Amino acid sequence: MMKTRAFGAQSATSPLAQMAIDRREPLARDVEIDILYCGVCHSDLHFARNEWGMTVYPVVPGHEILGRVTRVGPEVSTFRVGDLAAVGCLVDSCRTCSSCERGLEQFCLGGPVFSYNGPDKHSGGMTFGGYSERIVADEAFTLKVPTGLDPARAAPLLCAGITTYSPLRKWGAGKGRKVGVVGLGGLGHMGIKFARAFGAHTVLFTTSEGKAADGRRLGADEVVISKDADAMGRHAGSFDMILDTVSADHDVNAYLSLLKLDATLVMVGAPPSPQAVSVFSLLMPRRQLAGSLIGGIAETQEMLDFCGQHGIVCDIELIRMDQINVAYERMLRSDVKYRFVIDMASLKG
Numbered sequence: 581m582m583k584t585r586a587f588g589a590q591s592a593t594s595p596l597a598q599m600a601i602d603r604r605e606p607l608a609r610d611v612e613i614d615i616l617y618c619g620v621c622h623s624d625l626h627f628a629r630n631e632w633g634m635t636v637y638p639v640v641p642g643h644e645i646l647g648r649v650t651r652v653g654p655e656v657s658t659f660r661v662g663d664l665a666a667v668g669c670l671v672d673s674c675r676t677c678s679s680c681e682r683g684l685e686q687f688c689l690g691g692p693v694f695s696y697n698g699p700d701k702h703s704g705g706m707t708f709g710g711y712s713e714r715i716v717a718d719e720a721f722t723l724k725v726p727t728g729l730d731p732a733r734a735a736p737l738l739c740a741g742i743t744t745y746s747p748l749r750k751w752g753a754g755k756g757r758k759v760g761v762v763g764l765g766g767l768g769h770m771g772i773k774f775a776r777a778f779g780a781h782t783v784l785f786t787t788s789e790g791k792a793a794d795g796r797r798l799g800a801d802e803v804v805i806s807k808d809a810d811a812m813g814r815h816a817g818s819f820d821m822i823l824d825t826v827s828a829d830h831d832v833n834a835y836l837s838l839l840k841l842d843a844t845l846v847m848v849g850a851p852p853s854p855q856a857v858s859v860f861s862l863l864m865p866r867r868q869l870a871g872s873l874i875g876g877i878a879e880t881q882e883m884l885d886f887c888g889q890h891g892i893v894c895d896i897e898l899i900r901m902d903q904i905n906v907a908y909e910r911m912l913r914s915d916v917k918y919r920f921v922i923d924m925a926s927l928k929g
């Protein structure tokens with residue numbers, strides 16, 4: 581076991597603070613990564629404060645992990661010491677069930693092992709995430725980082741990237757399609773970039789008037805201030821797909837009413853409370869409500885490679901580890917432009 585510096589929460593009400601965790605020595609197929617950068621996802625905040633009611637303490641959040649390989653086990657074939665490598669939301673799964681066979685490890689029937697707050701098959705305790713100086717992960721769940729991408733700006737691709745890329749691909753965002761993205765935060769700004777890159781006519785819905793210019797700069801063809809009922813009404817019944825990234829209570833029916841016949845509202849944002857759906861918004865004209873969870877390992881690599889080819893990275897604000905509690909408060913105020921990323925040197929220093 582290796583004593584490892586980390587930052588985590590001891591309870592739902594305590595701020596995050598420095599703590600020590602144990603990491604295993606690399607096993608035959610493990611990659612040891614010295615973490616350079618870790619993105620800050622709103623899910624980290626939901627978990628740290630037990631807003632979804634499933635947190636086991638202490639929790640060390642962080643699942644947008646990027647760093648440099650420092651050691652590899654003897655059977656590792658795809659990584660070498662010195663490579664850039666990344667770990668996202670998943671570190672293990674059963675690898676044999678029907679979901680795993682389809683490359684949908686996030687829906688593993690045996691239960692996917694998430695990078696933090698998941699049952700660690702090796703330690704018998706819970707997994708600890710990327711707010712730490714190093715991680716040890718199976719090479720099968722370790723991603724290659726395309727050369728040419730700024731590593732700090734690539735880190736949030738591991739969750740914000742794949743969580744928007746996957747549903748936009750599945751529901752066919754592309755040329756000739758009108759696609760909406762709700763919320764301009766970490767997920768939303770990547771949703772805008774991908775929808776635009778796939779060739780869709782891309783519309784941002786935001787509650788923050790001050791983000792309109794950024795929305796256009798990031799790739800939105802149109803920006804709608806969602807509090808403006810007239811502006812919303814002008815888009816009624818016109819969308820092929822809307823991707824909803826909102827982290828808190830909001831009116832889902834307002835977006836259902838903007839869909840065409842057979843079009844789909846895909847929820848990726850995960851507000852802790854149930855959201856009311858008017859069935860009539862679904863009946864007429866025959867609309868669909870769906871959800872999506874991150875993406876499998878192969879698709880995550882595909883997304884990273886796509887970003888490498890197209891030069892797509894996140895717009896970030898680099899912070900020190902000890903600024904995390906302030907960053908959480910700003911995230912709650914929708915004041916993030918557009919992803920906080922922790923410079924992990926600040927934890928080691």
Ligand code: NAP
Nearest residue numbers: 622623763764765766767786787788827828849850873874
């Ligand atoms: P974020 O950076 O905080 O962005 C959320 C955005 O939602 C805000 O910037 C804001 O955008 C909008 N918003 C916030 N409160 C709102 C409210 N009360 N009403 C309307 N809009 C509001 O969060 P994130 O990291 O992108 O994560 C978003 C959600 O996705 C979280 O719930 C997170 O847990 C979840 N998530 C899900 C998955 C998955 O696999 N399904 C993966 C990662 C994250 P505007 O200022 O533009 O309105």
Ligand code: ZN
Nearest residue numbers: 621623739740
């Ligand atoms: Zn996330």
Ligand code: ZN
Nearest residue numbers: 674677680688
């Ligand atoms: Zn499985």
